[in-house]
Amino acid sequence: xxxxxxxxxxxxxxxxxxxxxxxxxxxxxxxxxxxxxxxxxxxxxxxxxxxxxxxxxxxxxxxxxxxxxxxxxxxxxxxxxxxxxxxxxxxxxxxxxxxxxxxxxxxxxxxxxxxxxxxxxxxxxxxxxxxxxx
Amino acid sequence: xxxxxxxxxxxxxxxxxxxxxxxxxxxxxxxxxxxxxxxxxxxxxxxxxxxxxxxxxxxxxxxxxxxxxxxxxxxxxxxxxxxxxxxxxxxxxxxxxxxxxxxxxxxxxxxxxxxxxxxxxxxxxxxxxxxxxxxxxxxxxxxxxxxxxxxxxxxxxxxxxxxxxxxxxxxxxxxxxxxxxxxxxxxxxxxxxxxxxxxxxxxxxxxxxxxxxxxxxxxxxxxxxxxxxxxxxxxxxxxxxxxxxxxxxxxxxxxxxxxxxxxxxxxxxxxxxxxxxxxxxxxxxxxxxxxxxxxxxxxxxxxxxxxxxxxxxxxxxxxxxxxxxxxxxxxxxxxxxxxxxxxxxxxxxxxxxxxxxxxxxxxxxxxxxxxxxxxxxxxxxxxxxxxxxxxxxxxxxxxxxxxxxxxxxxxxxxxxxxxxxxxxxxxxxxxxxxxxxxxxxxxxxxxxxxxxxxxxxxxxxxxxxxxxxxxxxxxxxxxxxxxxxxxxxxxxxxxxxxxxxxxxxxxxxxxxxxxxxxxxxxxxxxxxxxxxxx
Numbered sequence: 171x172x173x174x175x176x177x178x179x180x181x182x183x184x185x186x187x188x189x190x191x192x193x194x195x196x197x198x199x200x201x202x203x204x205x206x207x208x209x210x211x212x213x214x215x216x217x218x219x220x221x222x223x224x225x226x227x228x229x230x231x232x233x234x235x236x237x238x239x240x241x242x243x244x245x246x247x248x249x250x251x252x253x254x255x256x257x258x259x260x261x262x263x264x265x266x267x268x269x270x271x272x273x274x275x276x277x278x279x280x281x282x283x284x285x286x287x288x289x290x291x292x293x294x295x296x297x298x299x300x301x302x303x304x
Numbered sequence: 305x306x307x308x309x310x311x312x313x314x315x316x317x318x319x320x321x322x323x324x325x326x327x328x329x330x331x332x333x334x335x336x337x338x339x340x341x342x343x344x345x346x347x348x349x350x351x352x353x354x355x356x357x358x359x360x361x362x363x364x365x366x367x368x369x370x371x372x373x374x375x376x377x378x379x380x381x382x383x384x385x386x387x388x389x390x391x392x393x394x395x396x397x398x399x400x401x402x403x404x405x406x407x408x409x410x411x412x413x414x415x416x417x418x419x420x421x422x423x424x425x426x427x428x429x430x431x432x433x434x435x436x437x438x439x440x441x442x443x444x445x446x447x448x449x450x451x452x453x454x455x456x457x458x459x460x461x462x463x464x465x466x467x468x469x470x471x472x473x474x475x476x477x478x479x480x481x482x483x484x485x486x487x488x489x490x491x492x493x494x495x496x497x498x499x500x501x502x503x504x505x506x507x508x509x510x511x512x513x514x515x516x517x518x519x520x521x522x523x524x525x526x527x528x529x530x531x532x533x534x535x536x537x538x539x540x541x542x543x544x545x546x547x548x549x550x551x552x553x554x555x556x557x558x559x560x561x562x563x564x565x566x567x568x569x570x571x572x573x574x575x576x577x578x579x580x581x582x583x584x585x586x587x588x589x590x591x592x593x594x595x596x597x598x599x600x601x602x603x604x605x606x607x608x609x610x611x612x613x614x615x616x617x618x619x620x621x622x623x624x625x626x627x628x629x630x631x632x633x634x635x636x637x638x639x640x641x642x643x644x645x646x647x648x649x650x651x652x653x654x655x656x657x658x659x660x661x662x663x664x665x666x667x668x669x670x671x672x673x674x675x676x677x678x679x680x681x682x683x684x685x686x687x688x689x690x691x692x693x694x695x696x697x698x699x700x701x702x703x704x705x706x707x708x709x710x711x712x713x714x715x716x717x718x719x720x721x722x723x724x725x726x727x728x729x730x731x732x733x734x735x736x737x738x739x740x741x742x743x744x745x746x747x748x749x750x751x752x753x754x755x756x757x758x759x760x761x762x763x764x765x766x767x768x769x770x771x772x773x774x775x776x777x778x779x780x781x782x783x784x785x786x787x788x789x790x791x792x793x794x795x796x797x798x799x800x801x802x803x804x805x806x807x808x809x810x811x812x813x814x815x816x817x818x819x820x821x822x823x824x825x826x827x828x829x830x831x832x833x834x835x836x837x838x
Binding site for chain 1: 576742745
């Protein structure tokens with residue numbers, strides 16, 4: 171998995187949806203209707219596929235991120251890092267985390283792509299959720 | 305009067321007030337300033353009126369022992385000098401470029417931006433700009449292409465201005481612009497094919513008594529002048545001082561072994577590829593645009609002084625470049641138009657018309673903008689692109705070990721050729737990588753696009769030499785300093801220890817700054833001309 175390169179077309183589809191509106195859509199749409207707003211994994215399984223145009227590419231990025239950051243290879247840890255300690259819905263907390271990352275230059279380079287750290291962690295969580303489901 | 309030294313078979317003796325050695329941007333600018341005054345000017349140029357490889361250009365051959373430097377391709381040896389292949393890209397150095405920056409050893413000019421300001425304004429006229437130079441803010445307001453609000457603590461928009469085209473040339477040419485003026489000036493005598501041979505010194509070794517120049521067919525001329533100005537470019541100025549210092553066992557600004565050191569070139573590197581959901585919008589913002597005066601401007605980004613200081617960075621800017629999408633309707637329209645202008649039908653006309661029809665909305669949008677504002681994307685950059693290349697431009701840090709020296713082999717005039725040992729390294733890579741990351745982060749934050757960074761940006765194991773290429777602006781080899789131990793010329797561009805020898809050109813810049821050097825070269829030449837007149 172990690173040896174595979176994420177190509178530009180895949181990433182463009184995935185990230186443009188990711189950064190340019192998917193979370194925002196989620197904040198105002200289905201994101202509110204998740205089965206358990208406290209569980210990021212459930213929320214991701216429930217609605218991510220509707221919002222992110224190319225989940226495969228994002229999962230692949232997540233796998234690559236975890237190779238560089240093996241200490242974060244934990245669904246619980248990633249969930250806590252992503253939405254722990256905040257108020258509001260999961261999507262709004264994720265949006266805030268991403269915005270904070272950009273403002274504070276808290277970024278990660280994954281397979282060449284510059285991501286907000288929270289985006290990279292979300293990709294990693296997507297990868298882990300998929301692994302569990304499989 | 306313009307003469308060819310080769311025609312004076314009996315040799316020549318010239319008396320002058322000012323002898324200018326080299327007819328490039330600096331030499332022609334000083335000569336132009338002194339034309340029509342009471343000063344008798346002799347302008348000597350090693351080349352002729354046109355490019356001649358065997359007769360002149362080959363004298364620029366040399367060797368590299370460090371990172372390769374294009375000694376032949378990067379400079380031109382004929383009337384007009386390297387301005388004969390100038391691209392016309394202009395900007396002033398910023399305030400911060402002149403300051404001593406504690407995090408950059410050997411930085412700091414003995415003059416500040418305010419000192420050069422009036423000369424910058426006149427330098428624009430000399431470089432062909434007819435209208436008043438507009439500030440970046442004013443230009444951006446007139447461009448009708450609002451930029452995204454980037455983090456003002458990190459980056460700000462920056463404008464490069466392009467000099468106007470001339471008949472038969474894509475941009476301003478000093479030789480075309482001022483050749484006739486100098487030919488007709490009664491107080492300016494220009495000698496072509498007059499190559500520097502040697503200076504002779506006064507008895508006390510503080511003054512140049514005369515200059516001997518020689519043509520390759522063996523004709524010599526001696527010029528006795530009150531003042532001499534080396535205007536031969538960033539490498540040759542140093543070479544000539546080194547030659548004379550060696551021949552005279554010292555002097556010529558080199559008593560502290562400073563001549564030729566701190567050799568710099570601007571650096572440029574491709575830092576990443578930006579994928580955008582709205583590539584045409586991006587092309588309308590960061591691109592070569594038709595400016596308010598009808599001239600091209602280029603909109604990019606530059607580091608703020610605050611982040612430079614906080615993170616101890618060099619001065620660096622960034623632009624976007626676009627690979628035209630050959631499959632777009634606009635590219636098809638360009639192809640058809642280009643073919644029709646040459647009287648031919650283009651190949652695959654059916655396919656091209658089909659593509660125009662498919663992309664008609666995009667084509668209509670471009671035409672609408674053009675008709676509405678007359679401020680369109682400039683030139684071929686109008687063609688849509690699927691992605692943008694993120695390019696960084698930066699100054700190198702002054703390094704005394706990066707230098708121009710004399711080689712052992714000799715040129716056709718018997719003078720030792722040049723050898724360069726150009727160096728740059730990790731510090732430059734770090735700045736370029738940081739700027740690339742900042743731009744990428746800001747573009748992601750405001751939703752412009754996502755950037756895939758080049759390996760060298762994230763991986764310190766990738767050699768910066770492979771990542772960052774030199775732009776042939778040769779800078780720093782006769783640097784300006786009040787302290788003779790730190791530089792070669794003083795604040796008036798006079799060689800330390802010499803009463804009547806001056807240097808003009810980018811070789812006197814103590815730091816390169818982030819801007820292309822021509823306007824600063826011209827501004828300093830105007831300032832020097834005033835000094836010589838007084």
